[in-house]
Amino acid sequence: MTKVDPWADIQGKVDYDKLIKDFGTEKIDQKLMQRLEQHAKHKGLGLHHFLRRGIFFSHRDMKWILDEYEKGNKFYLYTGRGPSGDVHLGHLVPWMFTKWLQDVFDVELWFQMTDDEKFLFKADLSLEEANRLAYENALDVLAVGFDPKKTKIFVDTDYAATLYPLAIQIAKRLNFTTTKAVFGFSGETNVGAIFYTSMQSVPCILPSVLAKRNIPCLIPYAIDQDAHFRITRDILPKLGYYKPAAIHCRFLPPLTGPGKMSTTGSSKDSTIFVTDDAKTIRKKVMRWAFSGGKDTVEEHRKHGGNTDVDMAFQWLTYFEPDDEKLAYIKRQYESGELLSGELKQILVDTIVPIIDEHQKRREAARKVLPQVLLKDRRHS
């Protein structure tokens, strides 16, 4: 299996159970799901299908987060985005879930745009461009539907008078050998990249620093980011803060097969961006979605398709929230009644409205963005 870290181009099947073991996280079990469902019910919502289907599959300290919440000690949500290009459907997965958490628990979201990270880790990306993309991508974040009254978005290099003094508090507790072990850094790694994880740790303490009291922090993220927060969890108690809790999702696999979608790596052409139009989406799905169907219509009708490997079906598990509808599609496809092209069309019909809606809300977000931005004012 490919190494799963924040900067790897992940190809091939990911063994998520093994990641739970390797990273020392806990599987989300039935009991935890029931507890989350109870909270959702209070707001007239159901358990999110990402939980029902194991797309969010792992966590750290979720039980503690709920214990505290039930005692009246609210947590806040923190997640982020490394702005290196347009947002794709895979990015929406943790954000959609984060919105559900915000709806269910009525909590603040602190959203970090790591233009510094992308600049430092991508040889050809200028800081100017990374910064521009940060503000573009921020519109996509808001388009997911977060409550503007409870959401704060900040771009690292424009909020550094606030972030840097806290980052060095963390950096002082972290040595090169540890970053080498956790991230695989070498002597060739640039010193900004080596320092960077300290910046990603800051939102785990920033609201507590500003409020002058410890507030529990819950971070929803795709599991590849875990390395950062393993470090953070190690350091924060030494500084007198809570360890951040976490809830982890799988990657949305590329249309072409298992792995992690990427805008620069192996799955670039087949990636569906939230800026794509219906025609482009249809073309990409039809052309690239790996089919679990049989070679001929006759064979398919006889033996049926394999939903385990069919990427159109796999994507529907992410984007079709209705369990019954999904089960029906599964039966139809496995029985051979539904052909591969028809299944792909169902996927297109499912994601096009999601992206349509996203694009509309994205335009509306231009007005909202200034209200939710945290930005230091430069003297000069």
Next chain:
Amino acid sequence: MTKVDPWADIQGKVDYDKLIKDFGTEKIDQKLMQRLEQHAKHKGLGLHHFLRRGIFFSHRDMKWILDEYEKGNKFYLYTGRGPSGDVHLGHLVPWMFTKWLQDVFDVELWFQMTDDEKFLFKADLSLEEANRLAYENALDVLAVGFDPKKTKIFVDTDYAATLYPLAIQIAKRLNFTTTKAVFGFSGETNVGAIFYTSMQSVPCILPSVLAKRNIPCLIPYAIDQDAHFRITRDILPKLGYYKPAAIHCRFLPPLTGPGKMSTTGSSKDSTIFVTDDAKTIRKKVMRWAFSGGKDTVEEHRKHGGNTDVDMAFQWLTYFEPDDEKLAYIKRQYESGELLSGELKQILVDTIVPIIDEHQKRREAARKVLPQVLLKDRRHS
């Protein structure tokens, strides 16, 4: 010889000619001094005694700085201070010279207070304390007499929205192996310390960035800081900026003998702070100043004292600007006419007024400081 780097506790005789060779700098020669003297004359000033006496002894690209200046392309001065305690007389040496350069060339001074550095490199120093000391020390900088209209002072952690985005531009070009070679870092070094030199490089480009044109930069500093700027000089041309020029001084040796004064190292007790009163100064000089005199008055009268090793005399070469007076004292001491205690008293009588004056100007500086401070405004 002890290693001469920014964080070493330097004890014993420093071989400055060897540093010129090791660091690849140039000795300040007669020709360069004559050129500087010409410029000083235009302002009704003489050549600074730090130059006449080889206390400022080495440089990089000073000829280029003067060439550009003579063509009408003014440089700016950049120097700084790591605020880890009270300012001592040794710190004043490069600042006094920097003031002379400002007077002679009528140029801006950008002064960096590196509270982040001191916090990251000193295990027991809190950032809060380093930051507090930065503003205390800034008063001492102004007390040296810089022109407030042409002076800008900034504290790293309060100016990071401006500094950090530029620091990562430099950091991206610098890898761990280089910092290891230049500073002797290891796997145990914290990631903030590894990153830090990028912050110290920023003032070498900041005025150019703000002015949107390349402005030559001249950095006066004690030679132990050279490692930082060797790195900076390597990187800046790759980013389209001039290499910063430099002019280097020797350390003011501790009263106890050769080396570098330190507020925490071996020479702590004998260090004379600019906050000391006359009585304390007298006590420290009398008690600690290593004497080049003979064991008995009789022997001393007969053979005279050794000015080469006598620290009271050595200090007078820094703080008695009058060459004739200094030569007279030297003759008197070497002839045995002047006793060691009397020589020490001359030193006390020389530095007490300097420190008195400093303390007065330091109080007056409280009003000036807000006008010269560059400080980003935090959103939160």
